[in-house]
Structures are given as structure tokens and as C-alpha cells.
Amino acid sequence: MVKGINEINNTINEFLKPFDLTAELGTDFDYCFFENKIHYALVVGDLASRLFLKNAESRFPDVHADVFLWSLLHEIGHSETIDDLEDETENLCREIKVHLYDNNLPIENIHEIYFNCPDEVAATDWAGEYLMSHSKEITVFWNKLQPLIERFYKINGVEK
Numbered sequence: 001m002v003k004g005i006n007e008i009n010n011t012i013n014e015f016l017k018p019f020d021l022t023a024e025l026g027t028d029f030d031y032c033f034f035e036n037k038i039h040y041a042l043v044v045g046d047l048a049s050r051l052f053l054k055n056a057e058s059r060f061p062d063v064h065a066d067v068f069l070w071s072l073l074h075e076i077g078h079s080e081t082i083d084d085l086e087d088e089t090e091n092l093c094r095e096i097k098v099h100l101y102d103n104n105l106p107i108e109n110i111h112e113i114y115f116n117c118p119d120e121v122a123a124t125d126w127a128g129e130y131l132m133s134h135s136k137e138i139t140v141f142w143n144k145l146q147p148l149i150e151r152f153y154k155i156n157g158v159e160k
Contacts, residue, residue: 077126
């Protein structure tokens, strides 16, 4: 077990209780529909994360949140909006995502297409709305979580 992860898991899972979701450390952020589980990543400084944050902030310029919060809430957004999508739309999104990496497009173009899939737009919109309408709860959550993440980085020798 990675040092310091239990405290992070507990804090995130406490936050996720009202959504009937659980979370665990993964290699990236994703939502597992069949398990009602979110995987999260603690090293989120890669190009994909920066492009995601740029996309989210362009949709919600008045929301200023860490990429970790945006990503976590985006995955919750998938859970909260999954039933709002028509089956054909969901199938189209899956089809686009499956073939998106089959070509030689620049990574920025791939991510632009990905972030504009209707399921991704719905999840990001849900996240942005939640960040705006629950700012006090988000501040309390982040004030608990951020020091735990910083401690995790320090005790595990992770460079940010």
C-alpha cells in the first residue's frame, strides 16, 4: 500500500457518499459504471490534464478550481448524467472514442474531439454547475483533501 493513501481515500469516499459512489487510486481519472466507482490519479500534471482544465475553464471562466477537483467532479458528472443521454448518443460517443486514436491527429485535436463528445460535455457541465452552486462544500472538502495530497507527495517522494 502506498503511504498516505488511506486518508485520501477516506476523505474522497466521505465526499462521494451522497452520490452513492466510491473511489480508489488509479492511474487516471475514470468512472466505472458497473461498479459505481471512480478511479482518481494523484499526478495530474500531464498534457491531457492541462488540456482538460483548459476546456473546462473555457466553459466555466468564473470557476477557479484545481485540476484534481475538476477531474473528480467531472467523473461524478458522468454518474449523474449517464441516464440523461439517449442510447444512440451514448453509442456514438463510444464509437468516436474507440476510433479516436486510430489516426495520426495531433494530441490537442484528439482531446478537442474527445472533450466535445456529448457525454463528456454533460459531465463537464455538471461539474462546473456543481462547483458554482456548492462552493462552500467544495472549499471545505478541498481544505481537507489538499493537505493530505501534499503530505502524500512528500512522504512518497512525488515531484509535482
